[in-house]
Amino acid sequence: MSxxxxxxxxxxxxxxxEDFESLLAYALRRVAHPEDAADVVAETFLVAWRRRRDLxxxxxxxLWLYGVARRVLANQHRGGVRRQRLGERLRQQIVASVAxxxxxxxxxxxxxxxxxxxxxxxxxxxxxxVWEGLRPHEVAAVLGVGPAVVRTRLSRARARLRGLVxxxxxxxxxxxxxxxxxxxxxDR
Numbered sequence: 240m241s242x243x244x245x246x247x248x249x250x251x252x253x254x255x256x257e258d259f260e261s262l263l264a265y266a267l268r269r270v271a272h273p274e275d276a277a278d279v280v281a282e283t284f285l286v287a288w289r290r291r292r293d294l295x296x297x298x299x300x301x302l303w304l305y306g307v308a309r310r311v312l313a314n315q316h317r318g319g320v321r322r323q324r325l326g327e328r329l330r331q332q333i334v335a336s337v338a339x340x341x342x343x344x345x346x347x348x349x350x351x352x353x354x355x356x357x358x359x360x361x362x363x364x365x366x367x368x369v370w371e372g373l374r375p376h377e378v379a380a381v382l383g384v385g386p387a388v389v390r391t392r393l394s395r396a397r398a399r400l401r402g403l404v405x406x407x408x409x410x411x412x413x414x415x416x417x418x419x420x421x422x423x424x425x426d427r
Contacts, residue, residue, distance in 0.1 A: 353403035361396035
């Protein structure tokens with residue numbers, strides 16, 4: 240390791256130790272949830288680490304970090320606004336195109352509980368196939384795996400789902416049984 244690299248890393252450590260709390264306070268005053276502030280600070284210091292050679296000396300480093308944090312917050316805000324607009328459009332489309340699912344509540348709850356009991360990748364393969372109507376080669380493209388892997392996972396996921404829900408979830412109205420059914424964690 241060269242002495243320049245060591246110097247850059249030492250300077251980063253000092254800046255981190257000196258400015259972490261003030262940067263966290265800065266972020267906390269600008270976000271709605273503390274976990275968002277933690278994300279802002281983490282991303283800010285990630286940028287600082289990647290650009291540690293550009294880190295200004297002395298008190299200028301804190302100002303530089305505030306500038307980075309400000310840009311991180313702006314990106315986070317823009318992303319939130321986009322997600323909010325998309326969510327609103329999707330809600331409007333759903334209201335316009337979906338019938339009242341009230342009569343299907345027990346079955347839906349049973350399926351959701353059973354889906355939660357599947358491994359994440361099995362659940363995704365099943366949902367992409369059944370709910371999105373994708374064929375195995377299309378699911379493979381989405382997940383970045385081979386079609387044979389998708390077919391195997393799909394077969395396994397269907398069998399596990401049948402085991403968790405059963406072939407006939409029973410007559411409507413057995414919500415209590417569905418809510419108290421235990422879910423098992425899949426071995427990964």
